[in-house]
Amino acid sequence: MRFLQRLERKFGRYAVPNLMKYVILLYAVGILIFSASPYAYLFLGLEVDQVLKGQVWRLVTFLIPYNRFGDIFFVFLKAYVFYMIGNALENAWGTFKLNLYFFSAVIFNILAAFIVYGIFRLNILGNFLMVVYSPLDIIYSSMFFAFAATYPNMQFLLYFIIPIKAKYLAWFNGAFYIYEIYKLIRVGFYLGIIPIVVSLLNFIIFFLGTRNYRRISPRELERKANFRRQVKEGLRYNSTGRQTVITRHKCAVCGRTELDDDDLEFRFCSKCDGNYEYCMEHLFTHEHVKKQ
Structure with a gap:
């Protein structure tokens, strides 16, 4: 080109x-x-x-x-x-x-x-x-x-x-x-x-x-493999260079995620103002968040 x-x-x-x-x-x-x-x-x-x-x-x-x-x-x-x-x-x-x-x-x-x-x-x-x-x-x-x-x-x-x-x-x-x-x-x-x-x-x-032969170069293939592995493991790097765990669910009360227990279930609360997610243990016992 x-x-x-x-x-x-x-x-x-x-x-x-x-x-x-x-x-x-x-x-x-x-x-x-x-x-x-x-x-x-x-x-x-x-x-x-x-x-x-x-x-x-x-x-x-x-x-x-x-x-x-x-x-x-x-x-x-x-x-x-x-x-x-x-x-x-x-x-x-x-x-x-x-x-x-x-x-x-x-x-x-x-x-x-x-x-x-x-x-x-x-x-x-x-x-x-x-x-x-x-x-x-x-x-x-x-x-x-x-x-x-x-x-x-x-x-x-x-x-x-x-x-x-x-x-x-x-x-x-x-x-x-x-x-x-x-x-x-x-x-x-x-x-x-x-x-x-x-x-x-x-x-x-x-x-x-x-x-575009760059996408099939050994370096690019290695980069994609590392990226897929990090996505699978839920690993990312924050602005300080330290590894942090990225999860899909997190209880707003106890902070537990799907990584803590495979049997945990999470739901959003329709009465809270905002996107607050809770585990089943705290879904009905938490204090609803209301905007002032």
């Missing part, structure tokens, strides 16, 4: 406010492009060999989601949810951290594409794979995981009727990706796993990097 704070102090002024507006614009562009020309993805996917030949626009256009004309309603719905969770994260984290989270996912995808191409001469985010895997949609899932970790009890209306908390949707989404990975392994397409894993890598880094 300190590292992020240093980065924000140094580069925070370059962060793009309201980033989600420009991300949602990619969905609108996708609808227009693929409605006009369904095969436009041939010129937009992250074909590394073409990028190396000068088609640098592919470093950005591979994010445009492939949208079939009949999917417009779901595209608008997905874009709305994307916009909502993006703004919620920006309000919770600040503009710089949201920018860092989103663009790190984009950069991870690009680096993975170049590494795989350099080793296997394959384009894992190429033209045809762009139809199967929309990097923007996977980044959307990564942001939803972050949203669920930040607002776990936020409710969504599944099918506009069934209320369900964000944390449960995130678990379901994670199970879906595990199933997708299983299917890719089953057909032997191992490189297809890389876009999914890489896009979710920034959430894993976020989750691990924002945990």
